Amino acid sequence: MKTVWIRADASSSIGAGHITRCIALAEELREAGVSARFICRKLEGDLIAFINKRGFVAETMAGDSGDWTLLEDASKTCAVIEKYGGEADWVIIDLLDNGIEMDSALRSVARNILAIDDHADRKRDCDIIVNPHFFPSAEQKYKTLTPPDCVTLAGLRHALVRSEFRKARQEGLNKRNNEIKRILVSFGGSDCAGLPDKVIEALLPFGKAGIKVDMIMGFGDHDSNSSVDYDGANITFHSFVDDMVSITEKADIVIGAYGVSTMERMLLGAPSIIITISESQMALARILAEAGYAVYLGSGHDVTPDKIAGAINRLKDDPYTLRFISKTIMERVDGLGAKRVVKQMGL
Structure with missing residues (x-):
């Protein structure tokens, strides 16, 4: 069975949206016969119980819940994936302020990277980038922010809403x-x-x-x-x-x-x-x-x-x-x- 890991968080400061839209993806992956598993930080309002209630496993990362750099986050994420056998078919990343550093670091455990992005304002190293907003200039902006062979899925046609x-x-x-x-x-x-x-x-x-x-x-x-x-x-x-x-x-x-x-x-x-x-x-x-x-x-x-x-x-x-x-x-x-x-x- 193919495996997809989803790195996303929720909290009282971040909100719930990153998790709820990733659940929408996880449910479609499950329908396609793919194993989808979450990796989350333990935070106030983390919605881990909600993820479990929807029938998905949510692994938590070692260490405290303080501020981490993107590379520290990537290292901890890689450690979880390696614990369960190493290379994943896909890793989906949906984090605030994420960028190319973490994308590239996760290449060691992922055949493919999918990034969910909201603002088209930083470089990314991914195979698919999803911007699910009404953002008419997004596709043009991503041409200079992503690798040449990256597929851009932008606009409300790609809004990630639960079934x-x-x-x-x-x-x-x-x-x-x-x-x-x-x-x-x-x-x-x-x-x-x-x-x-x-x-x-x-x-x-x-x-x-x-x-x-x-x-x-x-x-x-x-x-x-x-x-x-x-x-x-x-x-x-x-x-x-x-x-x-x-x-x-x-x-x-x-x-x-x-x-x-x-x-x-x-x-x-x-x-x-x-x-x-x-x-x-x-x-x-x-x-x-x-x-x-x-x-x-x-x-x-x-x-x-x-x-x-x-x-x-x-x-x-x-x-x-x-x-x-x-x-x-x-x-x-x-x-x-x-x-x-x-x-x-x-x-």
Whole structure:
């Protein structure tokens, strides 16, 4: 049986997206009869239990969870792979700030390297590079950043979304009736201290007016002693949710950060109001909004409750735009990205 190792992390600072999109790939690999195994660091909010629940093994690396250089990370990753027999058919790398140093170091244990990249701003040594964002200039940029024979898979056609979202897609648009009756708030697994209270303040009038609000709380998001008054507002708080499909498809709009969950919402036709929680998200969120695929309000540090409420009201008062966004984003993300990537891997 062919073997693929996946090097990816999640944490309260990194978020959950790197792991969830790698699970999408791992599930397609499993369907193709390939053994997919994860290598992760033990961190707060690492999602190792979630990986195991999806039926995959997650090996952890020796040593503490402090800051490592890319070469130290590569060395520890190689040690895990060598422990299980050495050379892998493929190693998939999906890490923040990764670059050519780690790619090249992993060549000693991998016949092929697949890199998942978000920004096209550094050199890579890989056989396939996947940039799953709406990023029109990505293919041109990678020509100078990757080896001549590297295959570039860029754009929303290669969005890495788990299979359960694809299965729910057919019913997604039919359930949307151009009204806002339910709002989902989710900023992924990241710690975005302070932002949820701004969102709650913005949503209180809507909740009191009968609009249902679901808030998925991340690590350290919410202080139970918050002074915000929820009395009379129809707001339900959730901890980390395994079944994101059900809660997303019920939502008429979603307020959240930019990331993998943005593609999940697009697949289900749920328009996004995006508030970025890191500088790295800003350019991609802006490009998506300029194309008409989302509403972008800027950084969580700068956004105000009034600005959030204003964006909701504009969509609420314009059912044509709400419907147009739903239809358009579903056309852009079809949920087959992981299948396309695995096919290109020749597995």
